[in-house]
Amino acid sequence: MNALTDVREVMRRDRVWSFLQEDHKEVDVSHDVILYVEGLNLSFDGFKALNDLNLYVNDGELRCLIGANGAGKTTLMDVITGKTTPDSGSVYFGQTLNLLQHDEADIANLGIGRKFQKPTVFEAHSVFDNLELSLKQQKGVMPTLFARLSPSEIDRIDEVLAIIGLKEQRFMMAGALSHGQKQWLEIGMLLMAEPRLLLVDEPVAGMTAQETERTAELLTSLAGDHTVIVVEHDMEFVRSIARTVTVLHQGTVLAEGTMDQVQNNPDVIEVYLGEAP
Amino acid sequence: MNQLMRFTRVHGDSKVAPFVAILVILTALASLGNLLMPQDSIFYVSTYTITLLGKYLCYAMLALAVDVIWGYCGILSLGHGAFFALGGYGMGMYLMRQIGDRGVYGNPELPDFMVFLNWTELPWFWYGFDQFWFAMLMVLLIPGTLAFIFGWLAFRSRVTGVYLSIMTQALTYALLLAFFRNEMGFGGNNGLTDFKDILGFDLQSDNTRVALFATTAFLLGLTFIISHKILKSRMGKVIVAIRDGESRARFLGYRTERYKVWLFVYSAMIAGIAGALYVPQVGIINPGEFSPLNSIEIVIWVAVGGRGTLIGAIVGALLVNYAKTKFTAIMPDGWLFALGAMFVLVTLFLPQGLVGLFNKFKGNKPDNNAGSHALEPKATEDAKA
Numbered sequence: 333m334n335a336l337t338d339v340r341e342v343m344r345r346d347r348v349w350s351f352l353q354e355d356h357k358e359v360d361v362s363h364d365v366i367l368y369v370e371g372l373n374l375s376f377d378g379f380k381a382l383n384d385l386n387l388y389v390n391d392g393e394l395r396c397l398i399g400a401n402g403a404g405k406t407t408l409m410d411v412i413t414g415k416t417t418p419d420s421g422s423v424y425f426g427q428t429l430n431l432l433q434h435d436e437a438d439i440a441n442l443g444i445g446r447k448f449q450k451p452t453v454f455e456a457h458s459v460f461d462n463l464e465l466s467l468k469q470q471k472g473v474m475p476t477l478f479a480r481l482s483p484s485e486i487d488r489i490d491e492v493l494a495i496i497g498l499k500e501q502r503f504m505m506a507g508a509l510s511h512g513q514k515q516w517l518e519i520g521m522l523l524m525a526e527p528r529l530l531l532v533d534e535p536v537a538g539m540t541a542q543e544t545e546r547t548a549e550l551l552t553s554l555a556g557d558h559t560v561i562v563v564e565h566d567m568e569f570v571r572s573i574a575r576t577v578t579v580l581h582q583g584t585v586l587a588e589g590t591m592d593q594v595q596n597n598p599d600v601i602e603v604y605l606g607e608a609p
Numbered sequence: 610m611n612q613l614m615r616f617t618r619v620h621g622d623s624k625v626a627p628f629v630a631i632l633v634i635l636t637a638l639a640s641l642g643n644l645l646m647p648q649d650s651i652f653y654v655s656t657y658t659i660t661l662l663g664k665y666l667c668y669a670m671l672a673l674a675v676d677v678i679w680g681y682c683g684i685l686s687l688g689h690g691a692f693f694a695l696g697g698y699g700m701g702m703y704l705m706r707q708i709g710d711r712g713v714y715g716n717p718e719l720p721d722f723m724v725f726l727n728w729t730e731l732p733w734f735w736y737g738f739d740q741f742w743f744a745m746l747m748v749l750l751i752p753g754t755l756a757f758i759f760g761w762l763a764f765r766s767r768v769t770g771v772y773l774s775i776m777t778q779a780l781t782y783a784l785l786l787a788f789f790r791n792e793m794g795f796g797g798n799n800g801l802t803d804f805k806d807i808l809g810f811d812l813q814s815d816n817t818r819v820a821l822f823a824t825t826a827f828l829l830g831l832t833f834i835i836s837h838k839i840l841k842s843r844m845g846k847v848i849v850a851i852r853d854g855e856s857r858a859r860f861l862g863y864r865t866e867r868y869k870v871w872l873f874v875y876s877a878m879i880a881g882i883a884g885a886l887y888v889p890q891v892g893i894i895n896p897g898e899f900s901p902l903n904s905i906e907i908v909i910w911v912a913v914g915g916r917g918t919l920i921g922a923i924v925g926a927l928l929v930n931y932a933k934t935k936f937t938a939i940m941p942d943g944w945l946f947a948l949g950a951m952f953v954l955v956t957l958f959l960p961q962g963l964v965g966l967f968n969k970f971k972g973n974k975p976d977n978n979a980g981s982h983a984l985e986p987k988a989t990e991d992a993k994a
Binding site for chain 2: 376391413415437438440445446448452453454455456457461464465466471472473476478521525528561
């Protein structure tokens with residue numbers, strides 16, 4: 333009986349074998365959702381970093397993730413970008429792309445850019461070279477060996493330099509930039525690759541009030557063309573940019589909604605905002 | 610602005626041409642000084658000096674190989690002597706086969722040490738080494754393949770830093786022990802020696818010695834230019850980017866392990882060529898070349914010259930080896946102490962090596978790739994101006 337059902341299952345006429353499906357390189361957002369994270373579980377040595385986490389992000393949205401230390405924000409980013417493999421669950425980019433089957437480089441080339449918590453730029457390269465390396469291009473060994481910078485690529489770099497406001501510093505060594513400028517350069521590097529989804533980890537940590545304001549403008553201007561997920565501790569900053577806020581707590585989603593809804597949510601008040609009024 | 614930038618991209622590296630010119634001129638002068646000048650002329654260069662210079666140039670090429678991966682990609686290999694020695698053995702096997710029946714035992718097929726071990730036929734891995742082209746191919750392929758396998762396993766598992774250095778050290782030590790064994794078929798402890806001629810030319814003659822020296826200089830210049838081109842290309846920028854922020858590069862979509870593997874293979878091949886040029890000039894190759902100490906010495910040459918600059922590596926190798934020749938003549942036991950002291954002093958006071966010191970005196974802007982943070986304020990001023 334069991335074998336028979338198996339056979340029937342195999343012979344179903346509407347069945348599509350996964351290996352027969354073409355290898356999707358373009359993200360399919362026909363249902364408006366660009367990122368599906370479902371039932372994600374991950375534990376490190378018994379510590380549950382992610383606990384049945386579900387998250388859906390719409391295309392073009394600016395989403396803020398907040399949560400105390402150890403709530404699983406950075407771990408979630410690690411899973412999405414392929415750095416860590418979860419114990420169970422699924423992560424889909426658009427309708428078709430299963431991110432768990434791809435490695436970091438693949439995921440980056442699919443159009444997911446990630447900014448680290450600590451600004452990470454190539455310090456021994458000029459600002460211009462940093463952006464050149466981030467171009468959307470063939471990233472194999474041979475293509476880069478013979479790569480030439482085309483005029484349209486130079487224009488693209490100029491464009492991004494204008495967006496991040498580092499036109500004056502284009503030939504400066506990235507290592508000589510100020511902390512805030514490095515943060516912007518890193519965001520600029522992500523933009524070079526024309527990503528669909530930007531994961532931005534603590535973009536305003538260590539920034540002055542003015543720099544924070546500019547960063548807020550930059551991120552809000554990016555939303556729409558790109559989908560932006562921001563992880564941030566600075567509540568003022570989150571309030572200034574966020575339309576939708578997701579609160580993580582102990583590896584699971586505690587609440588989701590506008591900033592006001594979230595702040596009035598009794599669970600959130602209890603575990604998070606309550607500690608720091 | 611863009612045109613200006615492209616101009617500096619193409620013509621900005623003014624150091625390469627003068628350096629190669631100096632190399633060519635000095636090589637030509639030394640060669641002519643040996644071949645054309647009478648022995649009592651002050652311009653006469655003795656054959657001993659020519660061979661010594663040729664040896665230094667081989668070391669310089671080896672230093673170049675280490676600098677390419679250490680200075681630019683941050684992979685500290687403490688086992689590069691292994692690739693050098695493997696290249697040397699490739700050439701040594703060819704030279705052994707060239708001896709023919711002129712050996713002590715007069716066996717036309719077997720090298721002396723095999724006759725001595727009562728072997729009756731040539732081991733399979735010696736086949737083909739009577740052909741020069743085959744031997745030269747192996748000089749490239751054997752170190753290259755070993756580097757590929759080692760690099761593929763190590764870099765794919767994301768082994769970095771000190772662990773990788775220790776593994777390279779273990780690699781060369783394992784090869785040292787293996788080549789010491791007579792059963793390996795490479796002459797055991799004594800290695801390969803008593804070479805007679807190369808491509809039909811007598812190895813003892815002045816002409817051959819000068820030709821070998823000139824070939825070494827030529828290949829050093831060539832590998833220098835090729836390395837420079839590679840490191841100035843976008844691939845070179847990726848390599849430096851991997852050194853400074855590997856995970857950033859990975860999240861930008863670069864498969865960093867592939868870059869590292871291919872650069873490691875390239876570097877091992879240069880080391881192999883250096884070894885192959887070294888053996889006919891010094892006349893012997895034995896397992897001592899695999900010694901971990903040798904590999905550490907290479908790293909010191911590069912550090913003294915200035916890592917992250919190709920010229921620095923070459924200059925460092927030449928100067929340290931010249932100092933070694935002089936020093937060991939005066940005080941043979943003191944050399945290792947001097948070498949250690951030099952390394953400590955360079956690490957403490959000259960993190961950029963001699964090239965960094967030179968640039969400081971000249972007030973030059975540091976080389977892009979030298980990763981100089983001490984000179985940051987200066988770079989800032991330049992950008993503002």
